[in-house]
Amino acid sequence: MRVYRPESGRLVQREEPVPEPQRGEVLVRVRAVSLNYRDLLILDGDHFAGGAGALVPASDAAGEVVAVGDGVTRFAVGDRVINTFHPDWIAGRMPDTAVGYGNGQDGWLQEFRAVGEHALVALPDSLTFEQGATVPCAAVTAWTSLDRVGPGDVVLTLGTGGVSLFAVQLAKTRGARVVATTSSAAKAAKLARLGADTVIDYVATPEWGKAVLDATGGRGADRIVEVGGPGTFAQSLVAAGTHHAEIAVVGFVGRSGPPIDFMDLFRSGATVRKIWVGSREDTEDLLRWLTVWPVEPVIDSVHSFEDAGEAFRRFAGRENFGKVVITTA
Numbered sequence: 001m002r003v004y005r006p007e008s009g010r011l012v013q014r015e016e017p018v019p020e021p022q023r024g025e026v027l028v029r030v031r032a033v034s035l036n037y038r039d040l041l042i043l044d045g046d047h048f049a050g051g052a053g054a055l056v057p058a059s060d061a062a063g064e065v066v067a068v069g070d071g072v073t074r075f076a077v078g079d080r081v082i083n084t085f086h087p088d089w090i091a092g093r094m095p096d097t098a099v100g101y102g103n104g105q106d107g108w109l110q111e112f113r114a115v116g117e118h119a120l121v122a123l124p125d126s127l128t129f130e131q132g133a134t135v136p137c138a139a140v141t142a143w144t145s146l147d148r149v150g151p152g153d154v155v156l157t158l159g160t161g162g163v164s165l166f167a168v169q170l171a172k173t174r175g176a177r178v179v180a181t182t183s184s185a186a187k188a189a190k191l192a193r194l195g196a197d198t199v200i201d202y203v204a205t206p207e208w209g210k211a212v213l214d215a216t217g218g219r220g221a222d223r224i225v226e227v228g229g230p231g232t233f234a235q236s237l238v239a240a241g242t243h244h245a246e247i248a249v250v251g252f253v254g255r256s257g258p259p260i261d262f263m264d265l266f267r268s269g270a271t272v273r274k275i276w277v278g279s280r281e282d283t284e285d286l287l288r289w290l291t292v293w294p295v296e297p298v299i300d301s302v303h304s305f306e307d308a309g310e311a312f313r314r315f316a317g318r319e320n321f322g323k324v325v326i327t328t329a
């Protein structure tokens with residue numbers, strides 16, 4: 001089978017034997033893989049949870065079951081599946097032992113992968129393999145970030161990365177009003193078409209936290225899907241107002257910025273909740289929600305397996321609006 005592994009800082013395609021599923025495992029023929037910010041950091045050796053070494057990259061895949069090991073009961077040959085982001089987090093609190101794909105064990109940028117049956121969920125017929133591959137990290141993270149958001153709540157999303165676009169779409173299915181930020185007029189127009197009610201250009205308006213207050217009659221956002229970290233958190237605190245909003249701390253794409261003023265946090269009354277993607281139960285809840293409130297994942301481009309290098313370049317260059325997907329075709 002074809003597989004990609006990092007070698008001296010670049011991805012190299014190799015031939016390796018197709019794995020045999022062991023007891024409790026299924027063999028998945030990978031059909032599509034999607035890229036996430038973490039995949040770039042891991043390859044660059046810049047991820048807080050460790051670098052790639054020679055591990056196969058990518059945390060998110062969709063495919064079909066082509067063989068099952070002894071004792072497998074959840075899946076049969078022919079089933080369409082996606083993986084869960086944390087293979088061993090079924091429900092409840094995240095276990096201390098969670099091991100990531102691509103930096104703790106081989107990821108999914110390969111034609112076949114044997115994996116414990118507990119680490120997969122069924123892919124609904126309503127989603128293609130390419131769409132399914134966008135779910136495990138970005139969509140589930142948006143879903144858990146929006147936990148308990150209800151009609152009339154104001155949700156603030158930052159930028160147009162994978163998590164943020166799903167957050168816009170899922171927030172609308174919950175009846176929320178969406179205020180979104182981005183860095184260009186072209187992306188602002190796309191966000192509006194996706195359902196964002198108010199879009200703020202964070203480059204033209206560096207004090208965008210105040211713009212969120214202005215857009216909400218001075219009240220601010222109820223839920224902030226905070227993907228920018230050091231580069232955005234201070235403004236997010238302004239956007240939170242003082243009415244006990246919740247800030248879902250997701251990421252750090254804005255790599256540096258002003259220090260956070262403790263008194264600003266104190267005055268806001270905001271609850272700060274760290275997100276760790278989500279469990280298998282969260283993934284299943286999301287997929288069930290999508291059968292009632294369908295959302296079409298925004299896919300920027302689909303690349304062939306041979307073209308994986310180009311897919312990584314496009315994603316790293318931030319040329320994309322929506323997920324960058326690689327198929328095994």
Ligand SMILES: NC(=O)c1ccc[n+]([C@@H]2O[C@H](COP(=O)([O-])OP(=O)(O)OC[C@H]3O[C@@H](n4cnc5c(N)ncnc54)[C@H](OP(=O)(O)O)[C@@H]3O)[C@@H](O)[C@H]2O)c1
Pocket residue numbers: 035036037038137138141158159160161162163164181182183184187202227228231232249250251252253254275276277278318
């Ligand atoms: N904690 C978790 O469970 C979890 C799960 C998933 C992801 N993450 C983290 O969340 C972050 C987003 O991941 P992703 O995969 O969605 O990223 P991504 O697709 O690579 O997002 C890239 C986008 O981020 C936006 N951006 C960059 N700097 C920004 C800034 N200063 N303000 C606002 N937006 C900015 C840009 O949007 P515009 O082009 O519109 O400006 C850019 O297109 C990453 O840090 C990732 O590691 C964490």
